[in-house]
Amino acid sequence: MGLRDDLERYREVGEKRRQDLAEFIQYGDLGKSRADSVRIPIKIVDLPEFVYDRRDRGGVGQGEGAEEGDPVEQPQPDDGDEDGDPGEEGGDHEYYEMDPEEFARELDEQLGLDLDPKGKKVVEETEGDFTDITRTGPSSTLDFERLFKEGLKRKMAMDFDEAYVREALRVAGWGPATVYEWARGENIPVSRAWIEDAYEGMPADERDRWGSIEEMTERVEHESAAQRIRREGINEIPFRRQDERYRYPEIIEEKERNVVVVNIRDVSGSMRQQKRELVERTFTPLDWYLQGKYDNAEFVYIAHDAEAWEVNREEFFGIRSGGGTRISSAYELAMTALDEAYPWSEWNRYVFAAGDSENSSNDTEDKVIPLMEAIPANLHAYVETQPSGNAINATHAEEVERHFRDADDVAVAYVNGPGDVVDAIYEILSTDEQS
Incomplete structure (x- = not known):
């Protein structure tokens, strides 16, 4: 068995020993992953390498300029060909990479979910078997x-x-x-x-x-x-x-499973670092999950304080503002974005919002709730991130939960720390599964 075979074997061992998915979601470094690739740390021993014995400072193998503990270099080919130089593999043995589809399967298994997305947009019609019957025909x-x-x-x-x-x-x-x-x-x-x-x-x-x-x-x-x-x-x-x-032949409609996910987050002055991190830790796995479940997934990111504006994914988790809070401004922008590009007849829709539940006076009851009712979606969800517990003015989540207590397409989750993230994700996705 050669060194390359050993390396492959250690990779397989590493994949089996990768960090637990729930632990990764709660405490792992999500920033090392991309939108379309999830990198989960592997708990693995160091790869074996040759070192020099401290007791033997000389003798065969003590080359010029070598330091104690250096790995033995591979012999270089006589023709100067650099292929096969040490280190060409990089450090990819430290992470296990999975695409969103595999991530969704793993999360389903871990949380006991069985979400079965439905297609909406018809992309192709084909003729099947002659199983349908009519009263006239050739x-x-x-x-x-x-x-x-x-x-x-x-x-x-x-x-x-x-x-x-x-x-x-x-x-x-x-x-x-x-x-x-x-x-x-x-x-x-x-x-x-x-x-x-x-x-x-x-x-x-x-x-x-x-x-x-x-x-x-x-x-x-x-x-x-x-x-x-x-x-x-x-x-x-x-x-x-x-x-x-x-x-006559049965007409089979091939439907593409399209989804648009609108992510809304509060970036007002009250959203400190810890709250922002909890938003990222909750929304990022949800993005991966839905991207893995649907054939075509698109995302709309909206930030708001007293006003709302659309941002890209990178800005969404890092942006910060010092303004006040008016959550309805984000839902107004979400409604416009959905109506213009993502008709309900062709797209599955998810509208996720997160913040510390602080909102301007009467905005939740007078504007946000009516807007949620007016925006057709598979699921509306609000995630309250309040590390220190409920603040005096943090009533938005409670008002939404109270109003939609009997609805099967609205979920409210509370995240006070990283340990609550997986439960919040389950609350959201299990509500979607039931609806």
Whole structure:
């Protein structure tokens, strides 16, 4: 086994020993990951290397300029080719990289979630099997098997044992009216006209062969339509135009699972460093998760103090302002952004907001809640980040929670420290799963 094989083996061991996902979300360095790649530290022993024995300062291998503890260098090829130089692998053995799709699967397993996103936008229509049925169509698509079955059912429903009914006409004292009533009671599908014609054609001396109907039924065997068909076969089947059905292909709609995530965060003066870090620690895994769940994920980042403005992802987690707070300004901007580019008929929508629950007077009740109700979304969520516990003016989360207590598309979570982050993520995603 060569050194490269050893290195690969240590990589595999490292992947198995990577940091626990929940621990990484709560306390790990999320900043080393990108939007499309999650880098999780590996708990792994150092790779083996050769060192010189302290007791042996000389001898073979003590090259000029070498320091104690230096790894032995690899022999250089005679032709000066630098391929294979030590260190070309870099330090990638220190992290386990997963894409958002793998991250979503891992988080589902760890939290016990089973979110099944639905597609909305139809991107392609294809013809499937000829399983659908219509009343008109080209003769080449006529469903003859169905036509035959319908005709056969009609024949069996209309067929009856003519000889048996004629014997009933030979009961003394019975005429067509009595036989017809009897036949109806016996579920024999014979018409009044057929009975009258049969009676008229019957010699008069045969009309009193049986003293009673009981004597006739005891002496004459009744043969069902199914028995007669098995014995005699079928000479003709009464096809009718209304029985015709034509097959046409099922139209299969391929839907793309599109999602737009609107992330809103308070950047007012009260949002200190610790609060900002809790927002990042909560929103970043949610972004990875939804990106991994959907075919196409887009993100809108909105920062606000008393006013709101759109920012990019890098600015979203680092920006800071000294202004006051008016949360409704962010929802007004979110509504405009969604209506302009992400119609509800084609996009799954998530609107996530976070802050310390401080808001200007009456803004939550008068504006934010009506805006949340007016913005169609798979899920609205608010995350309160308040490391020191609830402040006197921090009532926004409570007001939202109280108003939407019976709603299945609104979640409110409280994060007082890193240890609450995973619970908050579960609260949000499990609410979406139920809705």
